[in-house]
Amino acid sequence: MTTTAFEPLTPDTLPARLGSITALTQRIGANASSWSVREVGDGNLNLVFIVQGSNGSVVVKQALPYVRLVGDSWPLPLKRSFFEYHALTRQAARSPGSVPEILHFDQAQALIVMEYLSPHIILRKALIMGRELPRIAEDLGLFTARTLFRGSDLHMSAATRKADLALFADNVDLCDITESLVFTDPYFEAPRNRHTSPQLDALVASLRADRDLKVEAQRMKHLFTANAETLLHGDLHTGSIMVTDEETKVIDPEFAFYGPIAFDIGMLLANYWMSYFSQGGHEQDGSRDSMRAYLLRTTTTTWSVFRCEFARLWRSERNGMLYARSLFEDAGDPLGAEQALDTFLHRVWEDLLGFAGVEIHRRILGLAHNAEFETIEDADLRAACETPALRFGRHIAVNRRHLHSIDEVNALVALIDRENRL
Numbered sequence: 227m228t229t230t231a232f233e234p235l236t237p238d239t240l241p242a243r244l245g246s247i248t249a250l251t252q253r254i255g256a257n258a259s260s261w262s263v264r265e266v267g268d269g270n271l272n273l274v275f276i277v278q279g280s281n282g283s284v285v286v287k288q289a290l291p292y293v294r295l296v297g298d299s300w301p302l303p304l305k306r307s308f309f310e311y312h313a314l315t316r317q318a319a320r321s322p323g324s325v326p327e328i329l330h331f332d333q334a335q336a337l338i339v340m341e342y343l344s345p346h347i348i349l350r351k352a353l354i355m356g357r358e359l360p361r362i363a364e365d366l367g368l369f370t371a372r373t374l375f376r377g378s379d380l381h382m383s384a385a386t387r388k389a390d391l392a393l394f395a396d397n398v399d400l401c402d403i404t405e406s407l408v409f410t411d412p413y414f415e416a417p418r419n420r421h422t423s424p425q426l427d428a429l430v431a432s433l434r435a436d437r438d439l440k441v442e443a444q445r446m447k448h449l450f451t452a453n454a455e456t457l458l459h460g461d462l463h464t465g466s467i468m469v470t471d472e473e474t475k476v477i478d479p480e481f482a483f484y485g486p487i488a489f490d491i492g493m494l495l496a497n498y499w500m501s502y503f504s505q506g507g508h509e510q511d512g513s514r515d516s517m518r519a520y521l522l523r524t525t526t527t528t529w530s531v532f533r534c535e536f537a538r539l540w541r542s543e544r545n546g547m548l549y550a551r552s553l554f555e556d557a558g559d560p561l562g563a564e565q566a567l568d569t570f571l572h573r574v575w576e577d578l579l580g581f582a583g584v585e586i587h588r589r590i591l592g593l594a595h596n597a598e599f600e601t602i603e604d605a606d607l608r609a610a611c612e613t614p615a616l617r618f619g620r621h622i623a624v625n626r627r628h629l630h631s632i633d634e635v636n637a638l639v640a641l642i643d644r645e646n647r648l
């Protein structure tokens with residue numbers, strides 16, 4: 227790379243601009259003029275290229291100085307690429323094998339060269355197709371437990387964690403997107419919002435007039451901004467996960483920052499639940515009942531794997547300043563550590579329901595919608611899927627302290643969905 231001033235890549239300029247990077251040429255072949263380059267980015271923010279050479283392929287992800295979904299009227303700092311790179315290195319260390327291998331990072335050009343995952347596809351697309359992925363629950367339960375535990379004061383030294391907290395505290399603009407788009411905009415008539423209209427108009431108006439819901443959404447926002455508990459992925463929806471039947475990889479942590487443990491898991495479970503509610507819009511080729519059952523099983527297993535792995539790490543790697551062993555195990559009180567663990571996980575459970583509720587709302591009422599609903603072309607059918615999702619989101623956000631188990635919540639999902647379909 228010869229230029230230092232930022233310049234967006236194009237398929238035509240990429241070979242000449244990246245052709246001398248050894249990490250890249252070693253991986254795919256040195257003859258850059260023979261590389262074939264496709265821009266495949268379909269996310270909301272960045273350019274994504276697949277570069278194929280004689281010996282293999284890589285992915286080049288480059289940030290743009292604005293939000294791709296909206297255009298240059300919404301500027302966004304290139305530095306998000308720096309946070310993504312640093313988050314990926316930490317996730318690779320804390321949950322080995324869970325993220326793509328990073329081959330090269332160029333901060334000035336805001337680009338990351340990484341392993342090309344093939345034949346992986348985006349989890350959201352797989353779920354829309356009705357594919358039952360056998361590994362995601364286990365893999366994502368482990369990923370969330372390991373990254374969230376090992377990035378917290380339960381595990382890290384205070385000095386290392388505080389330095390890292392300072393580094394990621396600068397990811398202000400990406401946090402601002404979440405703070406506005408997830409926690410605030412859905413609950414009033416914000417200019418960037420949209421929803422399936424007129425079918426959802428009455429329900430949307432009632433949600434925006436719902437005082438209990440708005441208060442709860444703001445409690446969740448307060449927690450998100452003020453509880454710098456661990457290094458989050460920050461955008462762990464099913465579009466940030468790539469899958470095959472054998473492997474699960476988590477991508478795109480550009481929203482990484484220090485926030486509450488429950489946020490990543492809440493967002494993930496919300497996306498499984500939204501997939502469930504969308505299944506009725508994808509039954510052209512037959513019933514999706516098996517897929518519905520699979521999705522509920524997936525939420526149950528993800529949450530139980532998370533809990534088990536978190537508990538294992540609590541017992542074996544709790545070397546940080548919180549819940550010090552000197553107070554419990556070393557003082558002959560191992561039960562005290564178990565009591566603290568139960569309390570801790572109970573709080574995570576209550577908070578994840580709140581985060582899940584608002585995540586569901588923002589994907590139906592806000593700017594950035596989900597493909598599982600958006601690909602339902604018939605607006606009446608789409609609204610019929612979105613309606614129970616919105617009601618469920620409201621219920622779990624407002625009643626999160628009274629819902630005691632994942633089975634209870636899944637029973638509610640099935641009930642609300644069935645009532646709407648009859």
Ligand code: SR1
Pocket residue numbers: 270271293295403404407461594
């Ligand atoms: C303007 S960005 C909209 C959404 O896309 C990202 O994936 C995040 O989820 C963000 O909220």
Ligand code: MG
Pocket residue numbers: 269270461466478
């Ligand atoms: Mg993304």
